Amino acid sequence: MRKTLALGTAALLASTSLASAQGVVNLYNWGNYTSPELLEKFTEETGITVNVTDFDSNDTALARVRQGGHGFDIVVPTHSYLQTWISEGLLMPLDKSVVTNHGNIAPEWTDVPFDPGREYSVPWQWGTTGITVDTAVYDGNINTADIVFNPPEELKGKINVVPEMSDVMAIAIYYEGGESCTEDMEVMRRVRDTLVAAKPHWKAMDYSTVENFASGDFAAGIGWNGAAMRARFQRETVAYGYPETGFPVWMDNATVLADAQNPENAMKFINFILEPENAAMISNFARYANGVAGSDAFLDDEMRGAPELTIPEDLQEAGKFSEACPQEVNDLQSQIWTELLQ
Amino acid sequence: MASDPNQQTERHGWKWLLSTPALIVLVLAASGPLMIVIVYSFLTPGNMGGVAWEFSTDAWFRVFFRRDIFDPENVTVNQAHLAVLWRSVWLSAQTTVICAVLGFPTAWFIATRPPSQRTVWLFLITIPFWTNLLIRTFAIQEMLRNNGTINTALLWLGVINEPIPMMFTDFAVLLGMAYVFMPLMVLPLYAAMDKMDFRLVEAGYDLYASRIAVLRHVILPLVKPGFIAGSILVFIPSIGAYVTPRVLGGGQKMMLGNLIALQFGQGRNWPLGAALAMVLLIITITALVLYLRAVNRQEAKRDG
Numbered sequence: 001m002r003k004t005l006a007l008g009t010a011a012l013l014a015s016t017s018l019a020s021a022q023g024v025v026n027l028y029n030w031g032n033y034t035s036p037e038l039l040e041k042f043t044e045e046t047g048i049t050v051n052v053t054d055f056d057s058n059d060t061a062l063a064r065v066r067q068g069g070h071g072f073d074i075v076v077p078t079h080s081y082l083q084t085w086i087s088e089g090l091l092m093p094l095d096k097s098v099v100t101n102h103g104n105i106a107p108e109w110t111d112v113p114f115d116p117g118r119e120y121s122v123p124w125q126w127g128t129t130g131i132t133v134d135t136a137v138y139d140g141n142i143n144t145a146d147i148v149f150n151p152p153e154e155l156k157g158k159i160n161v162v163p164e165m166s167d168v169m170a171i172a173i174y175y176e177g178g179e180s181c182t183e184d185m186e187v188m189r190r191v192r193d194t195l196v197a198a199k200p201h202w203k204a205m206d207y208s209t210v211e212n213f214a215s216g217d218f219a220a221g222i223g224w225n226g227a228a229m230r231a232r233f234q235r236e237t238v239a240y241g242y243p244e245t246g247f248p249v250w251m252d253n254a255t256v257l258a259d260a261q262n263p264e265n266a267m268k269f270i271n272f273i274l275e276p277e278n279a280a281m282i283s284n285f286a287r288y289a290n291g292v293a294g295s296d297a298f299l300d301d302e303m304r305g306a307p308e309l310t311i312p313e314d315l316q317e318a319g320k321f322s323e324a325c326p327q328e329v330n331d332l333q334s335q336i337w338t339e340l341l342q
Numbered sequence: 343m344a345s346d347p348n349q350q351t352e353r354h355g356w357k358w359l360l361s362t363p364a365l366i367v368l369v370l371a372a373s374g375p376l377m378i379v380i381v382y383s384f385l386t387p388g389n390m391g392g393v394a395w396e397f398s399t400d401a402w403f404r405v406f407f408r409r410d411i412f413d414p415e416n417v418t419v420n421q422a423h424l425a426v427l428w429r430s431v432w433l434s435a436q437t438t439v440i441c442a443v444l445g446f447p448t449a450w451f452i453a454t455r456p457p458s459q460r461t462v463w464l465f466l467i468t469i470p471f472w473t474n475l476l477i478r479t480f481a482i483q484e485m486l487r488n489n490g491t492i493n494t495a496l497l498w499l500g501v502i503n504e505p506i507p508m509m510f511t512d513f514a515v516l517l518g519m520a521y522v523f524m525p526l527m528v529l530p531l532y533a534a535m536d537k538m539d540f541r542l543v544e545a546g547y548d549l550y551a552s553r554i555a556v557l558r559h560v561i562l563p564l565v566k567p568g569f570i571a572g573s574i575l576v577f578i579p580s581i582g583a584y585v586t587p588r589v590l591g592g593g594q595k596m597m598l599g600n601l602i603a604l605q606f607g608q609g610r611n612w613p614l615g616a617a618l619a620m621v622l623l624i625i626t627i628t629a630l631v632l633y634l635r636a637v638n639r640q641e642a643k644r645d646g
Contacts, residue, residue: 026413047630057607059390059391059606059608059610060607062390063391063392066392081390084389084390106511139490148491154346156509159594163593164608165604165608165609167609183413185412187413188412189411189412193412199594202594203510203592203594204593204594205508205592205593205594206510206593207593208589212487214488215488215489216488216489217488217489218488218510243412263493324390327387327389327390327610330609330610331387331609331610331611332411334604334605334608334609334610334611335408335411335422336411337421337604337608337609338426338596338601339422340597341426341593341594341595341596341600342421342422342423342425342426342595
């Protein structure tokens with residue numbers, strides 16, 4: 001009996017040491033954002049196991065990593081937070097001798113203002129925040145923020161605005177002719193008045209847009225393009241519009257933490273997701289575009305060329321990288337936000 | 343040996359050591375974080391979240407007052423915060439009343455079953471606790487939405503022609519909160535009724551009291567401690583409720599919990615969030631003190 005136990009223990013020890021020789025990599029990512037098949041494929045190819053921990057906001061992720069002792073290797077912050085991560089020394093520059101697929105990053109996503117030359121980060125997914133409309137209820141122009149801020153009669157009381165302060169503020173500021181994070185008090189006063197006047201026409205400020213558009217509970221609103229596409233798969237008449245006055249563009253980026261325990265494995269993973277086929281797996285799961293050249297060929301049929309994933313030529317100018325505003329501006333915005341939600 | 347008084351006290355002297363684990367947990371898990379919250383509420387917001395180690399009473403000032411965003415000279419009472427605070431208290435009070443009104447007959451029903459059946463009924467009351475709060479809340483959403491269970495059934499029966507919009511209303515929030523917190527009212531009420539001497543009810547009838555009179559003058563005073571304990575148990579978690587108002591209320595109107603979460607998240611003003619959390623704590627403590635006083639008064643009355 002004791003002998004079998006000892007043998008068993010030895011076998012167990014051997015197997016764990018084998019596993020640790022091949023190693024692990026700890027990924028800290030947005031919830032419901034990581035394709036399980038992608039991770040399986042990575043483990044098959046490299047023998048490295050991937051552990052995923054979820055976060056629900058950039059602020060949570062930043063606060064947790066700042067504290068230290070987190071044990072993560074890779075984190076996926078949004079572009080607007082990336083400069084903070086870099087300037088606080090939380091990230092490790094990419095090891096291009098391992099990340100040999102660096103050149104696969106689509107040209108328009110390589111020299112980005114939030115990480116010039118992509119020294120620290122690679123694209124995970126990108127998207128836009130725009131207008132979702134059920135065209136069965138309203139068939140006018142959907143490329144305007146009027147849908148939400150000055151809604152037509154048939155949409156009143158059926159509007160949902162995602163409770164994402166910075167995105168909603170940005171769209172409202174562009175709508176009033178300002179720059180994102182503006183400190184122009186005249187613009188901000190108009191923004192507040194517009195929001196306060198529009199809110200009685202809104203039904204909800206909720207994140208669960210896909211099922212509510214699919215069920216017909218919502219007929220219009222501010223939301224993300226990937227969610228609008230998933231709603232359209234369930235209800236054909238749901239369409240996605242890009243406000244011509246301006247709309248936020250965002251990108252979540254995979255980065256390696258400066259205090260990563262498994263930096264080599266992390267770099268291997270970064271390199272792995274830059275393979276077009278693997279990048280497509282990320283998109284097929286979470287339903288956003290990915291910023292890796294050549295991945296379109298591997299996308300699900302229903303996603304290839306989807307209007308939600310391709311900004312029309314004439315509206316590309318209106319898309320702007322959202323910024324994380326300085327503290328005073330953010331404070332101003334959250335006061336308006338509190339007033340709106342009081 | 344055992345009667346040696348010195349040894350007795352010595353043994354007693356060491357006994358408190360047995361409570362060390364509890365004390366450590368209390369100090370580390372309760373007081374520690376609380377101290378951090380107090381300290382944070384007197385600091386300055388850091389860059390992109392966190393705090394900067396600079397003393398400031400600004401957070402506390404802003405809990406109650408606001409400088410007009412567009413005219414900083416103009417200081418007024420912070421109506422937005424007070425509105426949120428009032429909504430939280432009001433909604434919690436309503437939840438408590440609904441739970442009391444519905445919980446009383448439920449508890450009475452259980453208490454008047456034969457003893458062998460009571461455990462089964464009590465067991466049934468605790469079933470909702472087996473499922474996570476979030477999942478239960480989403481289940482309610484499935485019932486209330488436009489093409490949810492209730493509307494589909496009513497449409498099918500021909501009672502209505504168009505779905506009744508129930509989601510994202512105060513009704514939905516109240517329904518959700520009352521459902522979630524109901525067991526917390528039923529259980530203490532049942533405990534009070536279980537201890538009640540039913541011969542007193544019979545005595546009331548013997549003295550020609552009507553049913554209403556027995557309820558008012560015999561039963562209600564006897565189960566009052568149960569009502570008070572149940573009200574506290576319902577009111578306190580209601581006032582900090584976050585998930586239910588958010589999911590069922592559609593997030594259009596904040597409760598205190600949501601306002602605090604905003605400061606630690608998108609608002610990036612941890613000191614203000616900490617100060618608001620302290621306000622919530624003060625409300626809770628006030629409610630508890632009122633509860634203890636009520637209990638003491640009751641006991642004084644009984645003893646006197």
